[in-house]
Amino acid sequence: MARIAFYAPLKSPHHPVPSGEREIARNFMRVLEHDGHTPVLASELRTFEKRGDAVTQAALIDQAERACTGLVAQGQKDKWAAWVTYHNYYKAPDLLGPTVSKALGIPYVLVEATRASKRLGGPWDAFERKAEEAIDLADVVFHFTERDAEALRANLRDGQQLVALQPFLAMETLPAAAIGQAPLVLIAGMMRAGDKLASYAIAAEALTHMPDGPWRVEIAGDGPMREEVATLMAPFGERVQFLGQLDTAGMAAAYQRARVFLWPGVNEAFGMAYLEAQAHGVPVVAENRPGVNEVVAPDGLVPVGMPEALAASVLHVLNDPDCHDARAQAARDLIAESHLMPAARRRVWRILTPLLKDIP
Incomplete structure (x- = not known):
C-alpha cells in the first residue's frame, strides 16, 4: 500500500506546545492511516514568520529550497505516493510540497489553505x-469553513478540486456524556x-452580567498573558478557579464537570474546543462569528458585541434543566453526525482513492 508524505508548516504534530493546530495535524495523520496506507511525516521545517520580516522569509525560502533535494531523494527511495500539507497560509506557506511533489510526479493535496491577496x-x-503558488499547484484543496472556500473558489484552475471537509475530532465514537450537575x-x-x-476580555465582561448565585467558573489554559487574564477575572474572586494547561485526560475531566x-471566539477559524465540549454534551455559548457558527449548535450563538446576551444564554443553560438537556443532546447529535473520525475518513478517502489508483 501507499506511503503518503505529510507536512504541517505552521506546527508539526510533534511540536511540544499543545494547541488546536497541533491536534488537527495529528488527527489528519490518523485519517491517512487507512486500508493499509501509511502517512510519513516528511519534514518538521517550521516556516512560521509572524512579524513580516522579509529577511527571515528569504532565509526560510532558501532553507526550504536546500531541503527539497534531500526530500526528493527520500521520496524516491520510500516511494511516496502523494504529498499532503495541512495549513498553508501567508505566515506559514508550504515551501516544500510543491517542489517535491512536482519532482516526484505525485498528487499534491492541501488541507486548510487560505488566500490573503491583501498581503501582496x-x-x-x-x-x-508562495502560499498562493502552493494553492495554484494543488490537485485537491480541502477546506474547513465556507469563509476559506470563498477566495479559493474564485481562483480555481481547470481540473482542481475544492472539497469541503468539516472539522473533526480524533474520536471514533462519542465520549461519555458530561454529568454537569x-x-x-x-x-x-x-x-x-x-x-x-x-x-477572555469579552468572557469577563459577560460574567459581570451574571447575578449573584451559586455559579462558578473553571478556566483551562496558560500562556504569556496569564497575569492579564487573572486581572480580568479578579473581580469574581473565589468563583473562578484556574486549572492551568491540561492534557487530553484533564480536559475530558473538565468537560465532564461543566454545565456550559x-x-x-474572536477570529477563531472554528475552534477545536467547541467540538470537544459538544462531543461531551456540554452546551456551548459563543458569539455568532464566521467559522464558529459552522461548528456550534445554533442555539448557542449570540450576536457579536453583546456580552449581556452571552450571560443570558449561559444562565438559561445553568438554570433551566430542560434547556440544558435539549441543548446537550443537540450538541452531541451535531458532533456524531459530522465531526468524528469516521465522517472525516470517508470524505478524505473518497477523494484520495482515485488519485492513488495507479499506485502499486
Whole structure:
C-alpha cells in the first residue's frame, strides 16, 4: 500500500506546545492511516514568520529550497505516493510540497489553505506569493469553513478540486456524556496576546452580567498573558478557579464537570474546543462569528458585541434543566453526525482513492 508524505508548516504534530493546530495535524495523520496506507511525516521545517520580516522569509525560502533535494531523494527511495500539507497560509506557506511533489510526479493535496491577496505588496509579500503558488499547484484543496472556500473558489484552475471537509475530532465514537450537575461554567483557551486575550476580555465582561448565585467558573489554559487574564477575572474572586494547561485526560475531566462552555471566539477559524465540549454534551455559548457558527449548535450563538446576551444564554443553560438537556443532546447529535473520525475518513478517502489508483 501507499506511503503518503505529510507536512504541517505552521506546527508539526510533534511540536511540544499543545494547541488546536497541533491536534488537527495529528488527527489528519490518523485519517491517512487507512486500508493499509501509511502517512510519513516528511519534514518538521517550521516556516512560521509572524512579524513580516522579509529577511527571515528569504532565509526560510532558501532553507526550504536546500531541503527539497534531500526530500526528493527520500521520496524516491520510500516511494511516496502523494504529498499532503495541512495549513498553508501567508505566515506559514508550504515551501516544500510543491517542489517535491512536482519532482516526484505525485498528487499534491492541501488541507486548510487560505488566500490573503491583501498581503501582496506588504511585509508578507514573498510568503503570500508562495502560499498562493502552493494553492495554484494543488490537485485537491480541502477546506474547513465556507469563509476559506470563498477566495479559493474564485481562483480555481481547470481540473482542481475544492472539497469541503468539516472539522473533526480524533474520536471514533462519542465520549461519555458530561454529568454537569453543578452550575459550573468552563472557559478554555490559550492565554496569549491578540484574539485569545480579546476573547477572555469579552468572557469577563459577560460574567459581570451574571447575578449573584451559586455559579462558578473553571478556566483551562496558560500562556504569556496569564497575569492579564487573572486581572480580568479578579473581580469574581473565589468563583473562578484556574486549572492551568491540561492534557487530553484533564480536559475530558473538565468537560465532564461543566454545565456550559463559554468562549466568545474572536477570529477563531472554528475552534477545536467547541467540538470537544459538544462531543461531551456540554452546551456551548459563543458569539455568532464566521467559522464558529459552522461548528456550534445554533442555539448557542449570540450576536457579536453583546456580552449581556452571552450571560443570558449561559444562565438559561445553568438554570433551566430542560434547556440544558435539549441543548446537550443537540450538541452531541451535531458532533456524531459530522465531526468524528469516521465522517472525516470517508470524505478524505473518497477523494484520495482515485488519485492513488495507479499506485502499486
